[in-house]
Structure formats: structure tokens, C-alpha cells
Amino acid sequence: MSKNFPMMAKTLFGFEPLLAKELRALGAQNISEGIRQVSFEGDTGFLYKANFCLRTALKVLKPIAKSRVRNQQDLYRAVYDIAWPSFFEVEKSFALDTTMFSDLFNNSLFVTQKAKDAIVDRFRREVGRRPDVDTRNADVRIQLHLRDDVLTVSLDSSGGSLHRRGYRQQTNLAPINEVLAAGLLKHSEYSEHFDLLDPMCGSGTFLIEAAMMACNIPPAINRNSFAFMNWRDFDAELWEVIREAALNKIRDCSASFVGYDKAPSAVAKAKENVKRANLEEYIRIEQRDFFKTQKEKSGKLQLVCNPPYGERLQIDGEEFYGKLGDTLKRSYPGTDAWVISSHFEGLKHVGLRPSRKIKVFNGSLEARWLKYEMYAGSKKAKKQNRT
Incomplete structure (x- = not known):
């Protein structure tokens, strides 16, 4: 031993x-x-x-x-x-x-x-x-x-960074790092009992990481090599035992994972990444403009979003983030919405007060991971129901 x-x-x-x-x-x-x-x-x-x-x-x-x-x-x-x-x-x-x-x-x-x-x-x-x-x-x-x-x-012992899971071959202009996506989901206390929506899903990273967490799929399941395999003391039999033990803990889950993006190229890339991750039965990707959508079901929903910051994808911050807040207020009651952004000026125009703020970095950009709680009824009624 x-x-x-x-x-x-x-x-x-x-x-x-x-x-x-x-x-x-x-x-x-x-x-x-x-x-x-x-x-x-x-x-x-x-x-x-x-x-x-x-x-x-x-x-x-x-x-x-x-x-x-x-x-x-x-x-x-x-x-x-x-x-x-x-x-x-x-x-x-x-x-x-x-x-x-x-x-x-x-x-x-x-x-x-x-x-x-x-x-x-x-x-x-x-x-x-x-x-x-x-x-x-x-x-x-x-x-x-x-x-x-x-x-x-x-x-x-890893070699290439562990954020390179092996499923993401297709990316967009501003992809989110897989480790960052997984950590943000954990910060949000994501539960596999809730449906998940990413309304600006890009490469589909949030959705894939969430589905893997919900199904207890090892994050490196699609990765073929690690540096420790090239060490003199590499034990191939032990590696297979460890790998099989982890694979045997994979479970099914009942949650749904839905992604929207209005760009056809992003939808195609996200679908390809979902396919490579072998998660097509869990994740649905659609070409839709989030600002023209509404909540699909009446139950609890968790929304995660990595909107444009104005760095690589140019936007009018005041207009874009204003629309984001309006859509959440109008069309997504009973939703916990989590948004990561470094566009601090734009965030002022969301028109909602975040219940949590977590400082993070997206690459070299300082950002905030913000939680907006959208109540099914009025916030006052929600508080009365708790008492």
C-alpha cells in the first residue's frame, strides 16, 4: 500500500x-x-x-x-x-x-x-x-x-491545465473557462433538483459543467492523457481501478438544461460541444433571443449567464443590461438569476438589487458573480409567506 x-x-x-x-x-x-x-x-x-x-x-x-x-x-x-x-x-x-x-x-x-x-x-x-x-x-x-x-x-501531474476537459473543440469570441464555470456553479450552490437555463450560452460550457455535476460525471472523462502517465512509477492497473470507481458513481438526473443564443454560429458550436460531451439527452440548445423569451415552466429555475462585457463583443452597456433586467423582471418569476460581468457601468442599469456579490476573475478581468432573486409574486408577499 x-x-x-x-x-x-x-x-x-x-x-x-x-x-x-x-x-x-x-x-x-x-x-x-x-x-x-x-x-x-x-x-x-x-x-x-x-x-x-x-x-x-x-x-x-x-x-x-x-x-x-x-x-x-x-x-x-x-x-x-x-x-x-x-x-x-x-x-x-x-x-x-x-x-x-x-x-x-x-x-x-x-x-x-x-x-x-x-x-x-x-x-x-x-x-x-x-x-x-x-x-x-x-x-x-x-x-x-x-x-x-x-x-x-x-x-x-496534470500536464495541460485541467480546465481542458476534452469536450470543447468549438469556441466563440469570449468563451468561459471550464473551471471558472464549474466554480461559479458551486458558488451559486447549484442543485441538480432545479432546471437550469443559460440564455446566452455561447459554447455551452455552463450547461455542460452543470449537467456533469448533476450526473456526477468526472470532469476529465473526455480527457485522454495526464502527465503522471509518463512518470516511471505510473501504475496503469491502479489508474484503471481509480477511473472505473469514479465512472461507477455516475447517476441519472431529472433536471433539464436549456441554452439559448441568438447567433447561429454559437448554437452550432454549443451543439457540437454537447455532442462531444455525450450529454445530448440532457441538454437542449436553441437559437433564440433571450430578450424575447419567457419562462417555460412554473417551477423553480436557476439561470446562469455570461453576457458580453464590451471587451471583445461590443455592446451599448446601458441598453443591453437594461434589457437584461427588464426581461428577468417581466418574464422570469420564481427564478434565481446569476450573472457574471466585468461591465460595472452596465450592471448599474440592470435595475435590480443583487442579493449576493462575489468577486471573481474571468481571465485577467476583475468581475462580479451576482445573484438576482426573481420572486413569483411580489417581494413583500414572499416575505409574508415566510413568517
């Missing part, structure tokens, strides 16, 4: 508590929240499970060495002293990703180059040959994290 070891999962700003909750539910030990990351402990099987099942993680790292470095000689020696041939074979390509919060070196490229030299030299000494560097499609990715004079070297 393999022993537990330290790991760290990277995430987006504000998603640390969500990721910690996910890790706890999966069975991680010694969980500790940081900034855009959560550290924890688990065994090799858990490392595989974390990559396959975490919805709000971008990467899962396995730290392998920590050293104090004060100059380039210390840096070279710290990396050279790691027994690299025991981690991956010389035939595998590798790449380095460096993050620095230190005044000891001028730039991260120098640190990366020095570490690369150390790894290559260690292989030459022990194997007689050196592995190739491939910055785009490396078999093995290594993370260097330098804070002040402390260097942490980690193996990136």
Missing part, C-alpha cells in the same frame, strides 16, 4: 474554499488553503483521482524537493541534486514552468535555463544521454516556485 505524500492543487482566485471542499469530499488529508492553491496529502491513487475528479482545480502538483538558494550556484546544485532519472526516462521530453517572488534573480527565464542545465547534466552523468526539451507538448512538466530564497521543485 503506497504512503501518503504532500500535494498541491492550483485554482482560480476565490475558489480555494470550493476546492478544499471538493478535496475533503474525495478523501484528502491535512487540507490547507493558500492563495490560488490548496495543499493536501494523499497516496498515488488519490493523485490519480484528484486529476480525474476535481472540478475546480487547474493543476495537481507533487513537490519533490525544497531548498534554500542565494545565488545561481545554489540554484544549479539544488536542481542537480534531485535524482531525475528515477522520476522519468531519458526518452521522455520535459519542460519547466517557473514562478518567482524573489529579488535574487533578474528574470524567470534565467532560473528556467539554469534548472534545465542541471536536469540535463544529471541525466548525462547517470544515463549518458540527455532528454529533449519540448515547451509545447512535453511528456513531463516540472514546476519551479521561488519565493524569497526558498525554491520548491514539483512534478506537474
Whole structure:
């Protein structure tokens, strides 16, 4: 039975508590929240499970060495002293990703180059040959994290970012990141007992992530490879056990998932992504203008929306967000509407007071995830019914 070891999962700003909750539910030990990351402990099987099942993680790292470095000689020696041939074979390509919060070196490229030299030299000494560097499609990715004079070297078990689920081949001008979509749904306390509508669905990401959550489908089910598969200690049999155990927990759900978009190209792309995710029986995509629609059923509805911000898709903010608010008030009673936007001026014209505001980032843009509660009757009557 393999022993537990330290790991760290990277995430987006504000998603640390969500990721910690996910890790706890999966069975991680010694969980500790940081900034855009959560550290924890688990065994090799858990490392595989974390990559396959975490919805709000971008990467899962396995730290392998920590050293104090004060100059380039210390840096070279710290990396050279790691027994690299025991981690991956010389035939595998590798790449380095460096993050620095230190005044000891001028730039991260120098640190990366020095570490690369150390790894290559260690292989030459022990194997007689050196592995190739491939910055785009490396078999093995290594993370260097330098804070002040402390260097942490980690193996990136994920490889490509975990937001690349494998189902989204078609995107529009302003697609929402899959991890961001999943985290926003979790922030909204999305329940599979409610129907979900995305009235400006674009690539369909919100709908796909919500349906996968409702059916307990592992987020990486459509992904073919992870970097840990290229490590020397990769256990293919254990991986299959972990994968099958997760797949056996998939369930059916009764909720409906509906997406509108007025652009025919967006509808076509969303439908293709839904098809690739094998979720056609759950998700319906239609070409419709949200501002001309009304609620389909009388029951509880959750609406999620990533409207244009005016960055890549030009809009008249006052008119657009005014229409958004008017449509919600007029046509969507009994709806909890969640909207993400960085168009702060436009949001002033929604004409509704949000009951929740959560600061998030969509890429480099600071945004807000806002909840608008649309009551079936008047708000006053709603309050009276509660008392």
C-alpha cells in the first residue's frame, strides 16, 4: 500500500474554499488553503483521482524537493541534486514552468535555463544521454516556485491545465473557462433538483459543467492523457481501478438544461460541444433571443449567464443590461438569476438589487458573480409567506 505524500492543487482566485471542499469530499488529508492553491496529502491513487475528479482545480502538483538558494550556484546544485532519472526516462521530453517572488534573480527565464542545465547534466552523468526539451507538448512538466530564497521543485501531474476537459473543440469570441464555470456553479450552490437555463450560452460550457455535476460525471472523462502517465512509477492497473470507481458513481438526473443564443454560429458550436460531451439527452440548445423569451415552466429555475462585457463583443452597456433586467423582471418569476460581468457601468442599469456579490476573475478581468432573486409574486408577499 503506497504512503501518503504532500500535494498541491492550483485554482482560480476565490475558489480555494470550493476546492478544499471538493478535496475533503474525495478523501484528502491535512487540507490547507493558500492563495490560488490548496495543499493536501494523499497516496498515488488519490493523485490519480484528484486529476480525474476535481472540478475546480487547474493543476495537481507533487513537490519533490525544497531548498534554500542565494545565488545561481545554489540554484544549479539544488536542481542537480534531485535524482531525475528515477522520476522519468531519458526518452521522455520535459519542460519547466517557473514562478518567482524573489529579488535574487533578474528574470524567470534565467532560473528556467539554469534548472534545465542541471536536469540535463544529471541525466548525462547517470544515463549518458540527455532528454529533449519540448515547451509545447512535453511528456513531463516540472514546476519551479521561488519565493524569497526558498525554491520548491514539483512534478506537474496534470500536464495541460485541467480546465481542458476534452469536450470543447468549438469556441466563440469570449468563451468561459471550464473551471471558472464549474466554480461559479458551486458558488451559486447549484442543485441538480432545479432546471437550469443559460440564455446566452455561447459554447455551452455552463450547461455542460452543470449537467456533469448533476450526473456526477468526472470532469476529465473526455480527457485522454495526464502527465503522471509518463512518470516511471505510473501504475496503469491502479489508474484503471481509480477511473472505473469514479465512472461507477455516475447517476441519472431529472433536471433539464436549456441554452439559448441568438447567433447561429454559437448554437452550432454549443451543439457540437454537447455532442462531444455525450450529454445530448440532457441538454437542449436553441437559437433564440433571450430578450424575447419567457419562462417555460412554473417551477423553480436557476439561470446562469455570461453576457458580453464590451471587451471583445461590443455592446451599448446601458441598453443591453437594461434589457437584461427588464426581461428577468417581466418574464422570469420564481427564478434565481446569476450573472457574471466585468461591465460595472452596465450592471448599474440592470435595475435590480443583487442579493449576493462575489468577486471573481474571468481571465485577467476583475468581475462580479451576482445573484438576482426573481420572486413569483411580489417581494413583500414572499416575505409574508415566510413568517
